Amino acid sequence: MTAPCPDEPALLARARGGDREAFSVLVSRHASAILSAAWRIVGERAEAEDVAQETFLAAFRALPGFREEARFATWLYRIAVNKCRDRLRARAASPEREARAERDGDAPPPEPVGESVEHRSPEELMLERQRTASLERAIGRLPSLYREAFVLRHVEGLSYDDMSEALGVDGSTLRMRVYKARAQLSRELAGVFS
Amino acid sequence: MEESHVDGLIQRFLDGELTRAERRLLLRRLESEPEVRGRLIADEAMLEAAAGLPRAVVPEALAARITAALPAQDPPAAAAPRRPRSVAPAWLAAAACLLLALGYGAGRAAAPAALPPPVAAHEKDAEILVRLVLLEPRARAVTVVGDFNGWDPARTPLAKAQGGAFHVTLPLKPGRYHYMYVVDGKQWMADPFAAETSLDGFGSQNSVLDVEL
Numbered sequence: 001m002t003a004p005c006p007d008e009p010a011l012l013a014r015a016r017g018g019d020r021e022a023f024s025v026l027v028s029r030h031a032s033a034i035l036s037a038a039w040r041i042v043g044e045r046a047e048a049e050d051v052a053q054e055t056f057l058a059a060f061r062a063l064p065g066f067r068e069e070a071r072f073a074t075w076l077y078r079i080a081v082n083k084c085r086d087r088l089r090a091r092a093a094s095p096e097r098e099a100r101a102e103r104d105g106d107a108p109p110p111e112p113v114g115e116s117v118e119h120r121s122p123e124e125l126m127l128e129r130q131r132t133a134s135l136e137r138a139i140g141r142l143p144s145l146y147r148e149a150f151v152l153r154h155v156e157g158l159s160y161d162d163m164s165e166a167l168g169v170d171g172s173t174l175r176m177r178v179y180k181a182r183a184q185l186s187r188e189l190a191g192v193f194s
Numbered sequence: 195m196e197e198s199h200v201d202g203l204i205q206r207f208l209d210g211e212l213t214r215a216e217r218r219l220l221l222r223r224l225e226s227e228p229e230v231r232g233r234l235i236a237d238e239a240m241l242e243a244a245a246g247l248p249r250a251v252v253p254e255a256l257a258a259r260i261t262a263a264l265p266a267q268d269p270p271a272a273a274a275p276r277r278p279r280s281v282a283p284a285w286l287a288a289a290a291c292l293l294l295a296l297g298y299g300a301g302r303a304a305a306p307a308a309l310p311p312p313v314a315a316h317e318k319d320a321e322i323l324v325r326l327v328l329l330e331p332r333a334r335a336v337t338v339v340g341d342f343n344g345w346d347p348a349r350t351p352l353a354k355a356q357g358g359a360f361h362v363t364l365p366l367k368p369g370r371y372h373y374m375y376v377v378d379g380k381q382w383m384a385d386p387f388a389a390e391t392s393l394d395g396f397g398s399q400n401s402v403l404d405v406e407l
Contacts, residue, residue: 020264027260028252036250049256056260123327127359130329130387135243154244160209179205186237191331191358193239194232 012072016063023063027056030073033156034080040151041084043140051087055080070165077158077166081148088144131192138188142181149174150181204234208241321365322405326373328385331358333377340373340403342366347376368407372400 008029014022034055039048058079059066066075139147139155152158152166153174160171167174203220206212212220224231328336336352342364343349352360352375372392374382384391388401 020261023264024257024261027257031252031257031260032249035252035256036248039250040247045250048250049253052252052256053260053263057263060264122325123355123359123361126327126387127329127357131243132247133386134329135240136247139244150244154241155247157245175205175209178209182205182208182237182241185240186233189240190236192329193236193243194331194358 008072009068012063012066012068015060016066023056023060026072030076031056033073034076037077037151037156038080038084040136040139040155041081041144041148042087047087051080051083054083058083071162074158074162074166077152077156077162078168081152081167084148085144134189134192135185138185141188142184146177146181146184149177150185153178154182200230204230204237207234208237320407321367322407323363324366324403324405325361325363326352326385327359327361328352328375329357329359330375330377333358333360335378336360337376337379338362338364338373339376339382340400341371342373347379366403366405368405371403371405373403374400 008026011022011026015026031052035048035052038051038055039045042048042051055076059076062079066072139150142150148167149163152163153160158166160174163169163174164171200220200223203212203216203223206216207220224234326338330336335354337347338350338352339345339347350362350364352362354360374384376382384399385401388403390402390404391399392402393399
């Protein structure tokens with residue numbers, strides 16, 4: 001998630017007053033993180049885009065009720081995770097959609113374009129990409145509660161306190177979910193990261 | 195020390211939450227048990243990779259849609275317009291770049307600008323050196339079979355490198371080749387990063403390799 005900028009409170013204040021331009025700046029700063037997290041949680045790019053769109057619209061509408069003591073980013077994650085859960089629930093209730101999601105699941109998010117890779121040999125580059133792809137696939141196979149906890153903790157880098165706020169779950173439960181996720185990944189990726 | 199206790203210590207270590215006394219306990223265990231040490235190193239490497247996973251590129255169209263859908267003032271609770279499923283140009287461009295880069299490692303002759311091109315001769319029937327790389331840490335031996343070696347599993351073994359990687363460099367004439375890997379002499383598998391696959395007529399997928407000058 002984008003680091004808080006000095007002017008974020010000012011942007012929030014303006015957005016709270018209905019300033020669309022100020023909110024658009026906030027969208028541009030946080031959209032990539034929300035989209036990435038949603039993509040990894042729902043496992044499909046098209047749905048993740050919908051989640052991101054719905055998240056920002058819901059946030060804009062709910063801004064008057066946003067408490068300043070919470071981080072804006074954490075609040076966005078909370079909205080996004082709830083929207084992801086809605087979609088996963090709807091998918092689970094519809095075997096056809098579930099099957100389609102499994103069949104049409106996307107590749108993981110692309111590598112940033114333009115990153116310098118000259119210092120790595122083709123073999124090293126290939127190995128790194130294969131490890132990354134293996135990890136993405138293994139994350140996608142985690143049970144949804146473990147997956148969202150792992151993604152927020154280890155991919156998005158949230159603290160357990162922030163996660164607790166975002167997910168509305170106490171820290172010890174979150175630690176257990178992350179632990180279970182790590183254990184499953186560790187088993188499935190034995191040898192890949194040795 | 196109980197195994198579950200060690201597990202607990204490892205998990206709290208990974209979260210950076212060990213007390214000094216617990217760290218001492220874990221360090222003693224790591225000193226005497228290479229298996230535990232290996233597990234911890236692997237978990238650390240996995241979490242490092244997780245933290246470095248790429249962020250998605252936000253399509254301009256998505257950002258524009260969000261902005262356009264924002265209500266002006268004191269908004270009514272209107273439904274947001276839906277995104278057209280087929281439009282994500284920036285994303286597609288990024289994915290295409292990834293494919294190109296992966297294609298090089300998997301042996302495609304088209305190379306991204308950031309990497310040196312494969313050796314290429316200038317005559318029409320020249321051979322191009324193509325390197326195939328497969329990560330298969332649990333394998334003892336890997337060979338490649340394909341149009342270029344008569345699908346003979348004994349003809350083209352891959353060399354094993356550190357980290358579970360197997361690789362081979364093949365001199366190939368320009369053309370289209372179908373191929374598969376054979377792991378430990380029995381498991382046939384497609385190249386997980388081949389740019390293209392095709393059905394082999396036996397219910398499996400062949401990998402497809404395009405070699406171009």
